[in-house]
Amino acid sequence: GESVGLHLPTLSVQEGDNSIINCAYSNSASDYFIWYKQESGKGPQFIIDIRSNMDKRQGQRVTVLLNKTVKHLSLQIAATQPGDSAVYFCAETGAAGNKLTFGGGTRVLVKP
C-alpha cells in the first residue's frame, strides 16, 4: 500500500483494549473538528465530527472529546479490533467551514 508517513507517532494497542488518540489544534475559531481513518492504500475515511459548541460526541465504538481551553481533541476507540489498525488524522475546518487543515496523523497498531 501507499506510505502515508515515514515518522508518524505510533500507538500500539492490545486487541480488546480501548485506544485514545490525541490531537492539538491551532485555530480557536474553527467551527468543526473531524476525525479520519486512513488504511494502507486507501483514501481517508470520515469517522466522526464535533462542532465547537460541544465537548463530547459519541458514535459507534468511538467518542470524540473537545477541550477548547487547551485546544485539544481526542478520539477514543472502545474495544479496539484488528480492523482499527490504520493512520488516524484530526482536521479542523476554520471559522467559515470551507477549508480543511489536517493534523500530522497517528498510526494505530492493534496487537492480537
Place this chain on the structure above:
Amino acid sequence: EAQVTQNPRYLITVTGKKLTVTCSQNMNHEYMSWYRQDPGLGLRQIYYSMNVEVTDKGDVPEGYKVSRKEKRNFPLILESPSPNQTSLYFCASSTHRVVGTEAFFGQGTRLTVV
C-alpha cells in the same frame, strides 16, 4: 454504490508536460476538494469548490488549476508539472456545507514527476 472516482491511480510524467487528474462523484454532492499528501507534511488542501462554477484556493494552490463545469466532476490540472509536485493526491466530495464533514474520498492518484 456511492463513490468518488479518481483517474489515473498511478502516473509518471516528465517536467513541463501538462496533465489532468480526473475526479468524479455519483452522490450529487455540492462540495468537492483536492488534497495532496506528503510524508511528514500530512494532507494539505489544494483547491475546493462549493458548487458549480465556484472554486477557491486552499493552502497550497500554486502550480495547480481546477474547474467545476458540472456538479459531478472536479478535475485537477497541472499546466507545467515540476518534481516538487510528486505526491499522492486525493479528491473528496461532501454534501455538507461544512467541508470535510461526512466527506467521501477517492482512492488516490500517485503522481511522479521526473
